[in-house]
Amino acid sequence: MNIVEYSDREALMMGLSDSVASELRAALAANDTATLCVPGGSSPGPVFDTLSGVSLDWARVGVVLNDERLVPETSSRSNTRLIRERLLVEKAAVARFVSFIPVTGDPSDVDAEAQSEAVRPWLPITTLILGMGDDMHTASLFPGGDNLERALEQRDPPLITMRAEGAGETRITLTAPVLREAMHTHLLIMGEGKRDAFERARSLPPEQAPIRALLAEATVHWAA
Numbered sequence: 001m002n003i004v005e006y007s008d009r010e011a012l013m014m015g016l017s018d019s020v021a022s023e024l025r026a027a028l029a030a031n032d033t034a035t036l037c038v039p040g041g042s043s044p045g046p047v048f049d050t051l052s053g054v055s056l057d058w059a060r061v062g063v064v065l066n067d068e069r070l071v072p073e074t075s076s077r078s079n080t081r082l083i084r085e086r087l088l089v090e091k092a093a094v095a096r097f098v099s100f101i102p103v104t105g106d107p108s109d110v111d112a113e114a115q116s117e118a119v120r121p122w123l124p125i126t127t128l129i130l131g132m133g134d135d136m137h138t139a140s141l142f143p144g145g146d147n148l149e150r151a152l153e154q155r156d157p158p159l160i161t162m163r164a165e166g167a168g169e170t171r172i173t174l175t176a177p178v179l180r181e182a183m184h185t186h187l188l189i190m191g192e193g194k195r196d197a198f199e200r201a202r203s204l205p206p207e208q209a210p211i212r213a214l215l216a217e218a219t220v221h222w223a224a
C-alpha cells in the first residue's frame with residue numbers, strides 16, 4: 001500500500017485523474033478494451049468532472065460502478081444518475097456504461113445473479129477507484145451487512161445484494177475478490193474523520209473494517 005498526501009482537495013482530484021487516465025491509456029494500447037470501476041457517494045464528483053474531459057479512446061472503456069443503491073435512477077441517491085450526469089458526458093459520453101439495475105421494473109427486485117451476466121465480460125477491472133465511509137465500508141461491503149461474509153469470499157457471481165443498518169436502502173455490490181483483482185486500485189479519502197477511520201481499519205479484520213480487504217495493493221489518495 002502506498003499513501004499519497006496532497007496539499008489540498010483540488011490537487012488530489014488532478015493527481016488521481018492523471019493516474020487513472022494514464023492507466024486506461026496504457027491498458028487500451030495493449031488490449032481492445034479497459035474497465036474503469038468507480039464509486040458513488042459524494043466524494044468522486046470532481047474526479048468525474050476532470051476525467052470526462054480527458055482525451056482517450058472512451059468508446060473502448062467500460063464503466064462499472066463499485067455498487068448501486070436500489071432506488072430509481074431519478075433519485076438523488078442513485079449512483080447511476082451521478083455517473084450519467086458527471087462522468088458519462090463530454091469526451092467520456094461514448095464510454096460503455098454497465099448497469100447493475102434492469103431498465104424496467106422495480107429496482108429493489110434486482111437479481112444479482114442475472115445482473116452479473118452483463119458484468120462478467122468487463123472483468124477483470126483495469127482501474128478501480130474506491131471511496132470509504134466513516135464506518136470503514138467500501139463499495140457496499142458494510143460492517144454488519146447481511147451478506148458480508150459471502151461478499152468477502154465470493155468470486156462468482158461477481159455481484160451480491162447487501163442490507164445493512166448504515167446503508168439506508170438495499171444495495172447491490174461487486175464482491176471483494178472481484179474488486180481485489182483490479183490491476184490498479186485507488187482509494188479516495190478526504191478529511192480528518194476519514195483519515196482516522198482509515199488508520200483504525202489498518203489493524204482490524206475485514207469483517208469489522210471491510211476496506212481492509214482491499215488495501216494491500218491500493219494507492220491511498222488523501223487531502224484534509
Ligand SMILES: O=C(O)[C@H](O)[C@@H](O)[C@H](O)[C@H](O)COP(=O)(O)O
Nearest residue numbers: 039040041042043131132138139
Ligand atoms: O454508493 C456508495 O455509497 C459507495 O460507493 C460507497 O462505498 C461510498 O464510496 C462511500 O460511502 C463514501 O461515500 P462518500 O463519498 O459520500 O463519503
